[in-house]
Amino acid sequence: MHEPPLFSLHESALEPQQLRARLQQSACGGFVAFEGWVRDHNEGRRVLRLEYEAFAPLAVREGGRILTEARERFGVQHVHCAHRIGALGIGDIAVWVGVSAAHRGECFEACRYIIDEVKHRVPIWKKEHYESGDSGWVNCEHCAAVAQRAGQAPEQKHEHAHRHEHSHSHA
Amino acid sequence: MLYGLVLAGGHSRRMHRDKAVLEYAGRTQLQRALELLAPRVHLSFVSVRADQRAEPARAGHELIVDLTPGLGPIGGIQAALHAQPQCAWLVLACDLPFLTAATLDHLLARRDPRHLATAYRSSYDGLPEPLCAIFEPTCRAPIDQWIESGQRCPREWLAASDALLLEPLESQALENVNTPEQYASALGQLQPGASRRLRVRYFALLREQAGRADEELASAARTPLELYEELRARHGLGLAPEALRVAINDDFGDWRTLLSEGDTVAFLPPVAGG
Numbered sequence: 001m002h003e004p005p006l007f008s009l010h011e012s013a014l015e016p017q018q019l020r021a022r023l024q025q026s027a028c029g030g031f032v033a034f035e036g037w038v039r040d041h042n043e044g045r046r047v048l049r050l051e052y053e054a055f056a057p058l059a060v061r062e063g064g065r066i067l068t069e070a071r072e073r074f075g076v077q078h079v080h081c082a083h084r085i086g087a088l089g090i091g092d093i094a095v096w097v098g099v100s101a102a103h104r105g106e107c108f109e110a111c112r113y114i115i116d117e118v119k120h121r122v123p124i125w126k127k128e129h130y131e132s133g134d135s136g137w138v139n140c141e142h143c144a145a146v147a148q149r150a151g152q153a154p155e156q157k158h159e160h161a162h163r164h165e166h167s168h169s170h171a
Numbered sequence: 172m173l174y175g176l177v178l179a180g181g182h183s184r185r186m187h188r189d190k191a192v193l194e195y196a197g198r199t200q201l202q203r204a205l206e207l208l209a210p211r212v213h214l215s216f217v218s219v220r221a222d223q224r225a226e227p228a229r230a231g232h233e234l235i236v237d238l239t240p241g242l243g244p245i246g247g248i249q250a251a252l253h254a255q256p257q258c259a260w261l262v263l264a265c266d267l268p269f270l271t272a273a274t275l276d277h278l279l280a281r282r283d284p285r286h287l288a289t290a291y292r293s294s295y296d297g298l299p300e301p302l303c304a305i306f307e308p309t310c311r312a313p314i315d316q317w318i319e320s321g322q323r324c325p326r327e328w329l330a331a332s333d334a335l336l337l338e339p340l341e342s343q344a345l346e347n348v349n350t351p352e353q354y355a356s357a358l359g360q361l362q363p364g365a366s367r368r369l370r371v372r373y374f375a376l377l378r379e380q381a382g383r384a385d386e387e388l389a390s391a392a393r394t395p396l397e398l399y400e401e402l403r404a405r406h407g408l409g410l411a412p413e414a415l416r417v418a419i420n421d422d423f424g425d426w427r428t429l430l431s432e433g434d435t436v437a438f439l440p441p442v443a444g445g
Binding site for chain 1: 372374409423442444
């Protein structure tokens with residue numbers, strides 16, 4: 001039987017109880033999970049719902065790399081990250097990270113590492129739909145505005161080499 | 172210290188003419204190899220047979236002459252390791268017209284001097300590619316012994332040694348050109364204006380701006396960066412390439428990679444998972 005992928009994408013609601021069961025092993029004395037939920041506001045705007053889009057093969061590949069790194073770096077036993085795609089409502093679980101190990105310390109550290117890296121590296125995009133009726137791709141609109149300004153006034157083209165370390169997360 | 176070595180001591184028997192002076196876009200293969208090495212190494216040398224020392228294309232360069240004639244590429248590598256025993260060598264064959272800065276930079280970034288060598292695996296058979304590889308100073312004795320035991324093949328030496336082997340970054344980068352037919356085909360592919368069939372995928376904001384999730388097209392763009400600039404103008408894409416990452420055939424790639432026929436290229440806006 002194939003080992004299930006460390007990182008998985010889901011079109012329907014995440015089930016923490018099911019996800020957690022996979023990490024429960026007799027050699028493990030500690031388990032840490034993180035859930036990222038859809039929040040009803042972001043940067044001062046009322047958010048009604050979200051859409052997540054993924055580049056699936058690369059998301060699974062890069063997510064798998066992050067989870068393998070976490071396992072090697074922190075010496076934890078089992079790791080898994082599940083991410084939603086498609087339409088989500090307020091309160092839905094957008095992402096679930098679970099880590100189990102012999103002891104709690106490395107579980108906390110590995111879990112934190114995984115969620116931070118997933119946000120920055122995995123090709124998944126989030127579109128927010130606002131109460132005002134408009135919508136926007138998180139982290140993209142600012143770049144688009146900068147590119148447009150640069151196009152209009154090339155002589156004033158400003159530095160645009162940021163690495164998207166900032167995140168407008170629900171977490 | 173890292174030195175560069177271009178292997179130009181072969182007989183070019185199948186090509187029927189000296190491979191080092193074959194030209195692509197007005198530059199000889201030897202010039203192209205030296206230009207790729209120059210910004211990446213302390214000094215570059217050309218590996219030659221003793222009877223090639225005065226040959227005009229080679230004579231102007233720093234030369235390293237084979238210690239023992241007739242050993243093939245491993246003889247050139249051995250001579251370099253003896254000429255500068257403290258140095259590591261970035262070794263290139265002179266018949267790699269598709270080699271790019273991206274493939275060299277990736278090799279250098281992944282190099283681990285605790286291994287005897289760092290090399291790519293062939294995209295055809297998975298075996299080590301010795302002719303675009305880094306040989307550490309610690310290679311000297313093992314390569315001497317290998318030659319002494321009557322062996323010649325640098326590929327077999329790498330396979331039998333503690334070499335760090337990398338998956339290829341670009342499938343075509345280490346394709347070598349040995350025959351007039353291969354040269355003609357490579358010229359056609361590298362000539363400015365030659366076009367390739369490519370598939371392009373768009374995501375999120377770019378998908379909406381392009382009005383499509385993917386498309387197939389023929390393009391003369393040689394790299395993802397050139398392709399993006401072409402499509403940015405055609406579809407009015409609102410993001411600058413500096414804000415994006417590029418993926419080639421479902422893995423992250425480099426904007427300067429040379430594209431191959433049939434590649435799938437994806438442009439990735441800033442991500443926002445979690």
